[in-house]
Amino acid sequence: MQDTIxxxxxxxxxGMTLGFFAYAxxxxxxxxxxxxxxxxxxxxxxxxxxxxxLVMVLEPFALRSKIRFIRRRASExxxxxxxxxxxxxxVAVIGHFIVTMFLGMLMLDCWGKVGxxxxxASAWLAWTLILLMFKEFAxxxxxxxxxxxxxxxxxxxxxxxxxxxxxxxxxxxTVWWEALFDLDEIATLGxxxxxxxxxxxxxxxxxxxxxxxxxxxxxxxxLQPARGRKLRLAMEIGMGIGLGxxxxxM
Numbered sequence: 001m002q003d004t005i006x007x008x009x010x011x012x013x014x015g016m017t018l019g020f021f022a023y024a025x026x027x028x029x030x031x032x033x034x035x036x037x038x039x040x041x042x043x044x045x046x047x048x049x050x051x052x053x054l055v056m057v058l059e060p061f062a063l064r065s066k067i068r069f070i071r072r073r074a075s076e077x078x079x080x081x082x083x084x085x086x087x088x089x090x091v092a093v094i095g096h097f098i099v100t101m102f103l104g105m106l107m108l109d110c111w112g113k114v115g116x117x118x119x120x121a122s123a124w125l126a127w128t129l130i131l132l133m134f135k136e137f138a139x140x141x142x143x144x145x146x147x148x149x150x151x152x153x154x155x156x157x158x159x160x161x162x163x164x165x166x167x168x169x170x171x172x173x174t175v176w177w178e179a180l181f182d183l184d185e186i187a188t189l190g191x192x193x194x195x196x197x198x199x200x201x202x203x204x205x206x207x208x209x210x211x212x213x214x215x216x217x218x219x220x221x222x223l224q225p226a227r228g229r230k231l232r233l234a235m236e237i238g239m240g241i242g243l244g245x246x247x248x249x250m
Contacts, residue, residue, distance in 0.1 A: 016166050017216065021243055023170045029247040032177035039109055039178075049110030052103050052175075055168045056132075060139035062164035066215045068149040069158045074222040075148055083226030088210065088217060088233070095211030097136055099172045104132045106175050162215075169212040176208055177247060186248050194248055205244045206237065213240065 038045050074080070105125065108114045113124040151157055186194070210217065213236070220232065 016162050024243045028174045032174050035178045044112045045110045049107045052107040055171050058164050059168040062161040064142045065161040070222050072148040073153050081221050085221050092210035095207040099211050100132050104128045209240045
């Protein structure tokens with residue numbers, strides 16, 4: 001395999017995760033607050049809606065490309081998936097559906113197609129959700145099967161896929177705070193109340209977080225041994241949930 005060692009391989013395998021964590025820690029809460037403030041008015045916010053639409057359209061193609069590269073790595077290393085991760089993947093698929101629906105609703109909100117002053121909001125919302133459901137089923141079909149990449153691991157196409165999936169995760173994380181919770185309202189709660197609601201928010205975020213990390217889960221399934229998997233999953237999810245919930249205490 002051509003890229004098993006070296007800085008480029010490390011950046012691709014670890015750098016995307018670190019990039020997501022850095023975005024979640026330094027950027028997302030502030031951007032979520034700014035987006036919520038912008039949506040408080042009745043004006044149309046064009047660019048955020050276009051960004052959401054772009055990442056939703058490109059993400060299935062990027063995920064398909066990434067999975068094909070992962071399969072090629074597994075084939076070249078003569079590895080086969082060890083152990084079952086059906087439960088984890090089932091939660092991730094459900095979370096991906098939830099994330100996609102919220103992305104679609106926020107996109108319509110940015111473009112002024114939903115809201116109390118919109119007469120045809122229900123029609124826009126219904127058709128958008130139907131199209132997004134078909135998009136999710138199409139994405140599942142695109143990523144299924146045994147096909148592998150024609151290009152070698154580490155090719156430019158894989159970097160493009162990684163960056164696209166990183167962009168989707170960052171947008172989804174921003175929507176998590178903008179659409180589901182009001183950070184400024186939570187910040188006014190007492191520490192006791194925050195601790196009470198923490199398990200509920202943490203459980204919901206876990207479902208969404210696994211959806212954001214589907215490529216990493218595929219790498220774990222195809223390229224990592226079953227031995228030590230519970231510890232690796234616990235560490236990944238623990239760090240992710242910590243970064244996902246820390247804005248509650250800001």
